[in-house]
Amino acid sequence: MSAEVSSPAESVLSVRDLTVRFATRRGVATVVDDVSWEVAAGETLAIVGESGSGKSVSALAVMGLLPTPPARVQGQVWLEGSDLLQASPQERRRTRGRRLGMVFQDPMTSLNPFLTIGKQVSEGVEHHLGLHGSELRDRAVELLGLVGIPAPADRLDEHPHQFSGGMRQRVMIAIALACEPQVLIADEATTALDVTTQAQIIELLGRLQEDMGMAVVWITHDLGVVAGIADRVSVMYAGQVVEEAPVDALYADPRHPYTQGLLGALPVIGGHGRELATISGLPPDPLQMPPGCRFWPRCTRRLDARCEHEPPTMWEVGPGHRVRTFYDTAREGSR
Amino acid sequence: MSDQASSQAPEAPAAEQRFQTLRAVLANRLAVVGLLVLAALVVAALFGPQLAPYGINAIEVEDRFQSPSLDHLFGTDELGRDVFSRVLVAARVSLQVGAIAVGISLVAGVTLGLVAGFYGGRIDDVVMRVMDMLFAFPAILLAIAILAVLGPGLTNAMIAIGIVYTPIFARICRASVLSVREEVFVRAARSIGASDFRLLRLHILPNVLAPIIVQTSLSLAFAILSEAALSFLGLGVQPPQPSWGRMLFDGRGFIEQAWWMGVFPGLAIFVTVLAFNIVGDAMRDALDPKQRSVIESRGQS
Numbered sequence A: 001m002s003a004e005v006s007s008p009a010e011s012v013l014s015v016r017d018l019t020v021r022f023a024t025r026r027g028v029a030t031v032v033d034d035v036s037w038e039v040a041a042g043e044t045l046a047i048v049g050e051s052g053s054g055k056s057v058s059a060l061a062v063m064g065l066l067p068t069p070p071a072r073v074q075g076q077v078w079l080e081g082s083d084l085l086q087a088s089p090q091e092r093r094r095t096r097g098r099r100l101g102m103v104f105q106d107p108m109t110s111l112n113p114f115l116t117i118g119k120q121v122s123e124g125v126e127h128h129l130g131l132h133g134s135e136l137r138d139r140a141v142e143l144l145g146l147v148g149i150p151a152p153a154d155r156l157d158e159h160p161h162q163f164s165g166g167m168r169q170r171v172m173i174a175i176a177l178a179c180e181p182q183v184l185i186a187d188e189a190t191t192a193l194d195v196t197t198q199a200q201i202i203e204l205l206g207r208l209q210e211d212m213g214m215a216v217v218w219i220t221h222d223l224g225v226v227a228g229i230a231d232r233v234s235v236m237y238a239g240q241v242v243e244e245a246p247v248d249a250l251y252a253d254p255r256h257p258y259t260q261g262l263l264g265a266l267p268v269i270g271g272h273g274r275e276l277a278t279i280s281g282l283p284p285d286p287l288q289m290p291p292g293c294r295f296w297p298r299c300t301r302r303l304d305a306r307c308e309h310e311p312p313t314m315w316e317v318g319p320g321h322r323v324r325t326f327y328d329t330a331r332e333g334s335r
Numbered sequence B: 001m002s003d004q005a006s007s008q009a010p011e012a013p014a015a016e017q018r019f020q021t022l023r024a025v026l027a028n029r030l031a032v033v034g035l036l037v038l039a040a041l042v043v044a045a046l047f048g049p050q051l052a053p054y055g056i057n058a059i060e061v062e063d064r065f066q067s068p069s070l071d072h073l074f075g076t077d078e079l080g081r082d083v084f085s086r087v088l089v090a091a092r093v094s095l096q097v098g099a100i101a102v103g104i105s106l107v108a109g110v111t112l113g114l115v116a117g118f119y120g121g122r123i124d125d126v127v128m129r130v131m132d133m134l135f136a137f138p139a140i141l142l143a144i145a146i147l148a149v150l151g152p153g154l155t156n157a158m159i160a161i162g163i164v165y166t167p168i169f170a171r172i173c174r175a176s177v178l179s180v181r182e183e184v185f186v187r188a189a190r191s192i193g194a195s196d197f198r199l200l201r202l203h204i205l206p207n208v209l210a211p212i213i214v215q216t217s218l219s220l221a222f223a224i225l226s227e228a229a230l231s232f233l234g235l236g237v238q239p240p241q242p243s244w245g246r247m248l249f250d251g252r253g254f255i256e257q258a259w260w261m262g263v264f265p266g267l268a269i270f271v272t273v274l275a276f277n278i279v280g281d282a283m284r285d286a287l288d289p290k291q292r293s294v295i296e297s298r299g300q301s
């Protein structure tokens, strides 16, 4: 869509009009629809939304990890002036692990059970930076130390089953950061962990981000962890970004009924005073998206026939604060 | 959630897992007997000519058709050759044909299965349709057909048997790859820029080996049986080199005069095939149940 040829100056990774469709048996499902976001060096962007809203698929599309077919990816993914979606498979492969790192949700299954921890931590360094022998081993020890694994040299030859979930996630982070990528995408990186471990991992990533100056894209369905780590937040619903804002603005003044629902702060219209609502109902089927606002079937503030029949577009409600609605729903009632 | 996670990835590392498998196999008495038989066979294959009390082509016409005795444990044949010595020496060719033929099937089948399962799509369709066609023929008929094209002889027999048993390896390997390639660790390895070759070699192959190892043992039994059948039909090992199948064939004409000429080579085939089957089954049972269920569910997909 966009006619611009260069990426915005200060952002290191810029995703524009990203659309991902899957050919399924029942038809073509558009699971990521015209999604745009960007992140600058040293900055943390949080992408939040219920499960199934297209967060992982968009991250995988950015990494170039979606199998095509059945996936079909359109749009632009600018990494410092070059559009990855136009790059050859070889060039894409060279950016993975080298310039873009990713950490996945389940640390119990993201390590190969048959390879030693040392082998897995040094894999990227070996093929991207060409280290080998004792240099490679030293780097692996250094990386494990960096992510807070005690006595790292002794643990290189162990296998994943000898590590706890939290320790495995540290290993995954070490693997993702091995070549000091410019951007780290963490997809539900702490969701599978207990609260204490979760806090430790978040703290660790914050520290590493400061040291390395990388950009972090933090994907989660849990708005609770976002407040402490993100600079900006992008809220996804049914494959679209429905609201984006600096983190303080989002918490202080959420404008989309969906965001308000996520924050659990939406007063029920006609309800009893201070009663809080959770969002009832389910997200729409990607094969049968509502023609108008995708949140319409669950929205408690349907104000106008337009909501049902016409898709709303993003508009600016404050500095860096954009929302996909027809109405400004910050205040109660219509506008 | 975590239950599901652990059942998808074998927990123990390769070395430890193999050790556990070995221990479980040893707990099975029958399997121990099978292993001992196989060990004896290997000794016979390596040192047969040295161990044999008589030369394999030492013709003693006066001693022909001797029934089994202390001098000639398995008796003598129509030329007075010692049947025991010939059975012993023929172990080498049987094991050799079995090993090389299965080696061919293993390399070809696993490579095809890896590629078909990993890339899917048209490559998968073409490869697996060809495998299905090969699989549809009765094994021995297919081997005979291949030998009709290649001509009889030991080398060609190994190639023919190798081709015949390729589809089973391809199928087993592909089925396992289909599920392993969806594992998060494969995606994670991709996310750090691993090439397809690296993914296949380091991340997929080690995780599909267990069912392939079991199949190797079972296929060795079939391959040895096939070699015997082909040699029986005169398409495999050529005389005067002794082979069990050929001796069975030669003994056929003397079954009333000298039953031992056919019975002992036949027994050798039977015992060898049985031993490989027992060991293969024991390995399958010994794979820890968690992993077995993974393999079985992979087999179904």
Ligand SMILES: Nc1ncnc2c1ncn2[C@@H]1O[C@H](COP(=O)(O)OP(=O)(O)O)[C@@H](O)[C@H]1O
Pocket (backbone or CB within 6 Å): A022, A024, A029, A031, A049, A050, A051, A052, A053, A054, A055, A056, A057, A058, A070, A286
């Ligand atoms: N391979 C696929 N084929 C078809 N649909 C898919 C595939 N992968 C994901 N989806 C669909 O894409 C949507 C978004 O999934 P995902 O990005 O995993 O959500 P999230 O990470 O936000 O929980 C879901 O509706 C899911 O069913």
Ligand SMILES: [Mg+2]
Pocket (backbone or CB within 6 Å): A052, A055, A056, A057, A187, A188
């Ligand atoms: Mg997800």
